[in-house]
Amino acid sequence: EPEVTQTPSHQVTQMGQEVILRCVPISNHLYFYWYRQILGQKVEFLVSFYNNEISEKSEIFDDQFSVERPDGSNFTLKIRSTKLEDSAMYFCASSGYGSEQETQYFGPGTRLLVL
Amino acid sequence: QKEVEQNSGPLSVPEGAIASLNCTYSDRGSQSFFWYRQYSGKSPELIMSIYSNGDKEDGRFTAQLNKASQYVSLLIRDSQPSDSATYLCAAITNTGNQFYFGTGTSLTVIP
Numbered sequence: 001e002p003e004v005t006q007t008p009s010h011q012v013t014q015m016g017q018e019v020i021l022r023c024v025p026i027s028n029h030l031y032f033y034w035y036r037q038i039l040g041q042k043v044e045f046l047v048s049f050y051n052n053e054i055s056e057k058s059e060i061f062d063d064q065f066s067v068e069r070p071d072g073s074n075f076t077l078k079i080r081s082t083k084l085e086d087s088a089m090y091f092c093a094s095s096g097y098g099s100e101q102e103t104q105y106f107g108p109g110t111r112l113l114v115l
Numbered sequence: 116q117k118e119v120e121q122n123s124g125p126l127s128v129p130e131g132a133i134a135s136l137n138c139t140y141s142d143r144g145s146q147s148f149f150w151y152r153q154y155s156g157k158s159p160e161l162i163m164s165i166y167s168n169g170d171k172e173d174g175r176f177t178a179q180l181n182k183a184s185q186y187v188s189l190l191i192r193d194s195q196p197s198d199s200a201t202y203l204c205a206a207i208t209n210t211g212n213q214f215y216f217g218t219g220t221s222l223t224v225i226p
Contacts (some may be wrong), residue, residue, distance in 0.1 A: 035214075043159060043203065043216040056213050091158050102207050104149045104214060107156040 002026045004107035006092050012113045013082055020075045021110045023092030032075045033093040033104060034067065038062070043091065049075065081115045118142075119206050121217035129225050134191040136220050138204030141185070145206040145215075148180060148187045153201045153219065162202075163189070194224040 005024045011018050027030050034046040047057040049067055066078045077096075079086055089111050093104040118141040130135045140148070145164050151159035164177040165171045165187065177190040187206075191198055201219040208215070 016175075027217075042218045045213050045215070048213060056208075092122070103149070103161065103164055105161065108150075109158050 004092055004094055004105055006090075006107040006110050008110060009108065010111045010113070012027075013098065015084055015114055016081050019079050019082055021079075021092075021112070023075045023077075023094075023103050023107055024073050025075055025094030026096075026105060027073070027094065029094035030097050031055075031095045031104075032067075032069070033062065033095075034077045035093065035106075037091065037109075038088045039090065040061050043114040046077070046080045057094075079112075082112075087112055087114045119204055119215045119217040121202075121204050121220050123220060125221040125223055127223045127225055128194050128195060129193060132194050132224075134194045134198065134222055134224070136189040136191075136202050136204075136222070138187045139185055140187070140204075140206045140215070141223075142206060142208070142215070143182075143185065143211045146209065147207045148178075148181055149189055149205040149207070149214070150176075150178060150189045151189075151205060151216075152198075153203055155201075159203055159216075168192040179195050189221075194222075196224045196226050 007022045032049040037043045045058050047061045048055045055075045068076050089109045091109045092096050092107040120139045149164045150162040153159045163178045165180045171178045175192045179188045201221050203219045204217040205214045
């Protein structure tokens with residue numbers, strides 16, 4: 001069964017450093033998303049991406065964040081100048097088109113720890 | 116602000132019993148609703164989606180939607196210890212591009 005994959009599974013970085021989180025969505029999906037979940041808190045929407053551009057973003061997704069689809073398979077989230085409060089689990093998700101657009105399938109997540 | 120509210124629990128039920136999980140949402144324009152299960156340290160896993168008022172059954176799971184009252188519920192029949200997890204309710208915006216998740220309800224099924 002096709003699934004969303006994410007790398008790395010864990011990332012430790014120093015405050016102020018840049019990190020890139022990578023995702024490979026399900027191959028025939030057209031919509032891509034990033035979410036984060038701070039430990040013990042709710043899953044929060046960051047950004048959605050369609051047709052090579054951001055379609056919607058939350059207040060959390062400020063200038064520190066960017067997304068990119070550098071090739072036909074990868075979808076990346078870049079966090080510039082990480083802060084302590086960026087420590088969280090980051091989930092990538094993807095969905096299909098038409099009636100399948102609204103059903104999002106999540107990857108296993110990347111646990112980011114900023115020291 | 117669009118919100119999805121859930122009772123955080125914890126909810127404990129004995130094995131074989133019915134577990135009832137509830138969720139309310141604030142955005143009357145939301146049309147689609149989802150239940151996800153999340154085991155500790157893992158990603159959300161889709162259980163069911165529901166779009167129309169009424170009940171939708173899938174195996175031991177039944178989702179119920181009442182748009183007039185803006186609530187969604189999930190019933191788990193014949194609960195098993197493996198059902199022990201946090202259950203996340205989510206609503207999708209009219210644009211279809213953004214999920215709003217509740218904080219989740221922690222369920223423990225006691226053998």
